[in-house]
Amino acid sequence: MRDFISLADLSPRQWNQLLHLSREVKSRPSNFRRMIPGKSIVLIFEKPSLRTRLTFELGIQQLGGDAVYLDYQEANLGEREALSDVAKNLERWFDCLVARTFSHQVLIQLSEYAGCSVINALTDEEHPCQALADVFTLMEKWSNVEGRTLAYIGDGNNVCASLVHAAALSGMCFTAVTPRSRQPYAGWEEDFRKLSTNARATCHWSDSPDGIRGADAVYTDTWVSMGQEGEASERLAEFRPYQVTPELMARTGKDSFFMHCLPAHRNQEVTDAVIDAPYSLVFEQAENRLHVQKALLMWLLAPKEVDRYLHLEKWAAWK
Numbered sequence: 505m506r507d508f509i510s511l512a513d514l515s516p517r518q519w520n521q522l523l524h525l526s527r528e529v530k531s532r533p534s535n536f537r538r539m540i541p542g543k544s545i546v547l548i549f550e551k552p553s554l555r556t557r558l559t560f561e562l563g564i565q566q567l568g569g570d571a572v573y574l575d576y577q578e579a580n581l582g583e584r585e586a587l588s589d590v591a592k593n594l595e596r597w598f599d600c601l602v603a604r605t606f607s608h609q610v611l612i613q614l615s616e617y618a619g620c621s622v623i624n625a626l627t628d629e630e631h632p633c634q635a636l637a638d639v640f641t642l643m644e645k646w647s648n649v650e651g652r653t654l655a656y657i658g659d660g661n662n663v664c665a666s667l668v669h670a671a672a673l674s675g676m677c678f679t680a681v682t683p684r685s686r687q688p689y690a691g692w693e694e695d696f697r698k699l700s701t702n703a704r705a706t707c708h709w710s711d712s713p714d715g716i717r718g719a720d721a722v723y724t725d726t727w728v729s730m731g732q733e734g735e736a737s738e739r740l741a742e743f744r745p746y747q748v749t750p751e752l753m754a755r756t757g758k759d760s761f762f763m764h765c766l767p768a769h770r771n772q773e774v775t776d777a778v779i780d781a782p783y784s785l786v787f788e789q790a791e792n793r794l795h796v797q798k799a800l801l802m803w804l805l806a807p808k809e810v811d812r813y814l815h816l817e818k819w820a821a822w823k
């Protein structure tokens with residue numbers, strides 16, 4: 505596999521390999537210090553970032569590669585020169601582009617024009633690195649996530665879409681709780697069924713906050729994504745009934761975890777009492793961005809070394 509644009513492109517085997525490798529990277533970081541020596545990676549961000557930028561930069565350093573950051577003020581992709589020309593320059597210098605674009609189509613075009621790997625660092629449609637870290641975090645808690653229910657409440661946009669794919673690939677059940685006008689993308693239920701590795705796993709949509717009943721984990725994201733600031737007042741009013749409070753968490757009827765990709769807007773989509781609660785996983789999710797992205801970079805840029813590592817590991821387990 506050359507690119508990492510959408511989790512919907514992964515096979516269950518590839519998904520499990522990435523999760524397994526992530527666990528190895530987290531528990532034995534020193535085994536992976538020189539996995540991508542001489543590999544150059546550019547981080548191109550059209551919008552701000554704390555977690556994604558820093559975890560990629562740090563992860564690349566820890567793996568022995570070189571990272572260069574292209575600021576979002578300078579990354580006006582396709583404006584100063586044609587996108588195809590930008591891509592054809594970048595491929596001459598870099599082995600991989602980690603790109604955060606407003607438009608998902610721009611990211612796809614970059615991957616078509618550039619003859620090197622492209623990683624989706626968030627578009628208007630998907631956030632696959634985030635969902636990889638999220639399921640990894642749940643696996644650390646439960647070991648087996650199959651059959652567990654992840655409920656997403658709020659805006660059914662980018663983060664929600666990647667969670668649909670991640671939950672399906674992991675054999676989880678998925679519930680989307682959103683206003684009727686903010687449902688996940690058309691065709692999400694069909695994608696869930698296609699990707700699902702568990703014949704009994706279900707997916708549902710509801711516009712009622714009661715839809716989170718039975719959820720083992722409740723996930724939310726901002727009500728105003730980057731680029732939507734002009735719609736803020738209308739959105740804040742529309743999503744108000746979907747705020748995650750201790751009372752809403754109690755409606756699951758279980759001791760559920762709370763999750764958020766961050767940045768959070770405290771006391772908008774989630775109250776302090778929930779995000780700061782012992783059942784909140786938000787900083788574990790953030791930490792795990794580093795580990796899973798290191799696994800991803802190795803998997804894309806050093807597949808032979810990864811195969812050799814996995815093979816040796818199997819051999820060690822047989823001994």
Ligand code: CP
Pocket residue numbers: 552553554555556557626634765766767
């Ligand atoms: N969750 C996430 O992608 O955070 P940043 O926007 O800070 O990168």
Ligand code: NVA
Pocket residue numbers: 626627661662663725726728729730765766767
């Ligand atoms: N939905 C949010 C996610 C940020 C990580 C956004 O697009 O701004």
